Amino acid sequence: xxxxxEEELALSGEYGPAVQxxxxxxxxxxxxxxxxxxxPIKSAQIAGVSYKNLGEYGMQFLRDFVEMGAKVSVxxxxxxxxxxxxxxxxxxxxxxxxxxxxxxxxxxTCTPYYGPNLxxxxxxxxxxxxxxxxxANSVLGARTNREGGPSSLAAAIVGKTPNYGLHxxxxxxxTHLIKIEAEVRERTEYxxxxxxxxxxxxxxxxxxxxxxxxxDDLKAMGASMAASGSVALYHVEGETPEWRTALNDVVEEIxxxxxxxxxxxxxxxxxxxxxxFILLGCPHASLKEIKEIAELLRMRNRPLKxxxxxxVSKSVKALADYLGYTEIIERYNGKLLSxxxxxxxxxxxxxxxxxxxxxKAAFYFKSFGLNxxxxxxxxxxxxxx
Amino acid sequence: xxxxxxxxGKGVVEGVVIVSRRPLSFLGGVDPExxxxxxxxxxxxxxxxxxxxxxxxxxxGSTVGSYVIYALAKGGNxxxxxxxxxxxxxxxxxxxxxxxxxxxxxxxxxxxxGMRVRVNAETGEVEIIGEGNL
Numbered sequence: 001x002x003x004x005x006e007e008e009l010a011l012s013g014e015y016g017p018a019v020q021x022x023x024x025x026x027x028x029x030x031x032x033x034x035x036x037x038x039x040p041i042k043s044a045q046i047a048g049v050s051y052k053n054l055g056e057y058g059m060q061f062l063r064d065f066v067e068m069g070a071k072v073s074v075x076x077x078x079x080x081x082x083x084x085x086x087x088x089x090x091x092x093x094x095x096x097x098x099x100x101x102x103x104x105x106x107x108x109t110c111t112p113y114y115g116p117n118l119x120x121x122x123x124x125x126x127x128x129x130x131x132x133x134x135x136a137n138s139v140l141g142a143r144t145n146r147e148g149g150p151s152s153l154a155a156a157i158v159g160k161t162p163n164y165g166l167h168x169x170x171x172x173x174x175t176h177l178i179k180i181e182a183e184v185r186e187r188t189e190y191x192x193x194x195x196x197x198x199x200x201x202x203x204x205x206x207x208x209x210x211x212x213x214x215x216d217d218l219k220a221m222g223a224s225m226a227a228s229g230s231v232a233l234y235h236v237e238g239e240t241p242e243w244r245t246a247l248n249d250v251v252e253e254i255x256x257x258x259x260x261x262x263x264x265x266x267x268x269x270x271x272x273x274x275x276x277f278i279l280l281g282c283p284h285a286s287l288k289e290i291k292e293i294a295e296l297l298r299m300r301n302r303p304l305k306x307x308x309x310x311x312v313s314k315s316v317k318a319l320a321d322y323l324g325y326t327e328i329i330e331r332y333n334g335k336l337l338s339x340x341x342x343x344x345x346x347x348x349x350x351x352x353x354x355x356x357x358x359x360k361a362a363f364y365f366k367s368f369g370l371n372x373x374x375x376x377x378x379x380x381x382x383x384x385x
Numbered sequence: 386x387x388x389x390x391x392x393x394g395k396g397v398v399e400g401v402v403i404v405s406r407r408p409l410s411f412l413g414g415v416d417p418e419x420x421x422x423x424x425x426x427x428x429x430x431x432x433x434x435x436x437x438x439x440x441x442x443x444x445x446g447s448t449v450g451s452y453v454i455y456a457l458a459k460g461g462n463x464x465x466x467x468x469x470x471x472x473x474x475x476x477x478x479x480x481x482x483x484x485x486x487x488x489x490x491x492x493x494x495x496x497x498x499g500m501r502v503r504v505n506a507e508t509g510e511v512e513i514i515g516e517g518n519l
Binding site (some may be wrong): 021024025028029032047048053054055056057058060061128147148149150151 | 448453
C-alpha cells in the first residue's frame, strides 16, 4: 500500500506510540485486502462498548491505548452500552470514561444518524455497528466497510481508512436480484423480509424489487439483513440513492413470496404466557416510532402487565421527553432507555421470553436461549397482557 | 523447505508448530488465562497454544476475538507466531495489537503438529527446519 511521507512518519512513531499502533493496524488491513492507499474519513463509529462483549481483555486494550495518549482526530461516536448489576455498571462506566479520554463523543447508539453523526452521500466512514453500517451505505449512500472495534478506533485516531471493499465503486454493485412477490406493508414485515434476504445473500449486495418502504422500514429491514447475514449494503429499486447504477445483468435472481416470510415468522412464535418483557427500538427508535408507540398505548388505554422497554439514542430521548411521549409511555408501564442495548446486556439472567417487532432482536435473543415472539407494533401493544 | 506467503507485523521467531485444520474462533474458543483451546468444534480442543506457533486456515466468530489474542499475549499465554492461509480482520488486528508476527497465504497442509519452523514476518517466509517427532 502506498503511504505518503506524513503517513510514513506516523508509522515510524514520529507522532507517538498510539498513532503508530493505529497506523500499524490500518496498514496491516490495507495490505491483506490489497488497498492502494489510505483515504480520509468524515466520521467514525466504534463497536466494542458493552462490558458484556468487551470483557476485561478489551478494557485492558483500551486502558493501554489511553495510557499511550490516544486521541481521535475525526468526529467519533459509540455503539450502545450494556446494562447490568452494580459491578457491570461500574465496568461499563469505566469503558465510557476511557473512550471519553480519547475524545470520543459519548453518544452510544446504533442510530448515530439521528444525532450529530449524520453522513452525506459519498462520504467515506469507518463505522462498525452492523445496522448503522447498512443504513449509512444503503440509505444515505455514504461508504463504509463493516469495521471491528479496534479497526474503527484506529481509523478514528488516524482519520483515515484503507481504500478497499465498499469504499470502491465496483464493489457496490448488486450480487443478487431479489424479486418480492408478497405484500409487505407493515414495519415488522420489512424486518422479516430483511431476515430472509440476509439468510439468502449472506455477505452479498442484494438489489430488491417490488417494495415501497419508508425510511424506518429501510432501517428495520437493513438491520435484520445484517444480523441473519452480514449484508453491509443493499439497494431498493426506485428508493435508495444508488439503485440506478447498482444492477448489471449477471446477478443471481431470487424470488421471495408470502410463504418464505411466513416460514421465518413461524420460527419466532412464542405464546404470550412465555413472554416476560417487550422490546421495541432495535435499532434505536426514531421520534416517529416513539410517537406511534405512545399513540397506540393511549388507544389501548390500560397499562401493560409485562414491562415494555423502548431503546433510543440520547438525542431522540430528549425530544421525546420534551414532546411528552416519554410520560405517556411511562404511564402504561413502558420505559425509554437511552444509549443502551438489551442485546448486549445479560437479559437471559433476568428474563425468559420477549415480544419484539425487530427481526434483529429476535435473531439475537433466540441465540441467547430466550423465547421470542416476533409481531407487528400494533399487535404487540394491543394484544399484550 | 521454505513456504512463501506474506508477512504482517515484525520479527523472526522459531518454534514448534501446532496445526488446527479448522477455522478458529478466539472469542469463546480459546481460554485467555491458559492458552488452551476450548472450542468444541475444534480439532485441537484441549491442546495449549502457549509458546507455540499456531497454524490454522482462518479466524471466525466475533471481532472481539482480536482482544482475546491481545489478552493471551499480555498474560504470557499467547502463541509465538501465527500462520494462516487467509488472514481476515479478527486475526490480523489481533496479531498487530499484540505484537505477534503473522504470515498469511501459506498452504497449511504442508505443516504438521510437532514440526520446528522459523517464521519471518518481514519477508513472509515460513521455513521448516525440523520434522519433529509426532
